[in-house]
Amino acid sequence: MHIRHYFRYADDFVFVHRDPEYLEEVLGRVRTFLQEKLLLELHPRKVSIRKLSQGIDFLGYVILPHHRVLRTTSRRRMFKRLFEADLDVKIEATDDVRFQQVVQSYLGLVQHCNGYEESCFIRNNFERKQVVQ
Numbered sequence: 001m002h003i004r005h006y007f008r009y010a011d012d013f014v015f016v017h018r019d020p021e022y023l024e025e026v027l028g029r030v031r032t033f034l035q036e037k038l039l040l041e042l043h044p045r046k047v048s049i050r051k052l053s054q055g056i057d058f059l060g061y062v063i064l065p066h067h068r069v070l071r072t073t074s075r076r077r078m079f080k081r082l083f084e085a086d087l088d089v090k091i092e093a094t095d096d097v098r099f100q101q102v103v104q105s106y107l108g109l110v111q112h113c114n115g116y117e118e119s120c121f122i123r124n125n126f127e128r129k130q131v132v133q
Contacts, residue, residue: 001029007058014058023049061113068113075118078106082126096128103127 003026005016015030017023027047034040055062060074070078085102088094103126110118 001033003029009059012059014056016052020049060109070110070113070115070118074109078109078118082106082122086126099126100128 003015007014007016015023015026017026027049031042034042050056052065055064057063057071060071061068062071082103085094085099089096089099103122107119107122107127109115110122
């Protein structure tokens with residue numbers, strides 16, 4: 001569609017431009033393309049035009065002009081799952097190897113944003129050192 005500044009991952013995308021009128025025009029073109037060529041529709045509550053300074057909610061992060069933070073709901077869900085998985089290990093519903101895979105996955109998630117505090121909390125409370133025998 002020859003749109004210059006955009007980011008896409010699977011079925012999520014963001015268009016970036018200074019002019020909101022241009023973005024409205026692009027939105028119309030995208031809607032038409034999706035309906036006519038792919039028989040798809042945009043989710044009505046997940047489309048917005050906003051200033052970059054307000055943050056862009058994209059792929060579990062809020063992207064701001066000079067940094068990224070983990071979306072609040074993503075952060076809550078991550079810690080809820082970590083505490084639940086930790087409890088599963090304690091009651092032996094799952095093994096520690098699987099739990100450590102989950103921990104490493106979340107450490108990878110927070111590595112891609114300004115998640116130093118989250119990373120420290122995970123390392124201090126959930127990461128277990130491997131014992132070499």
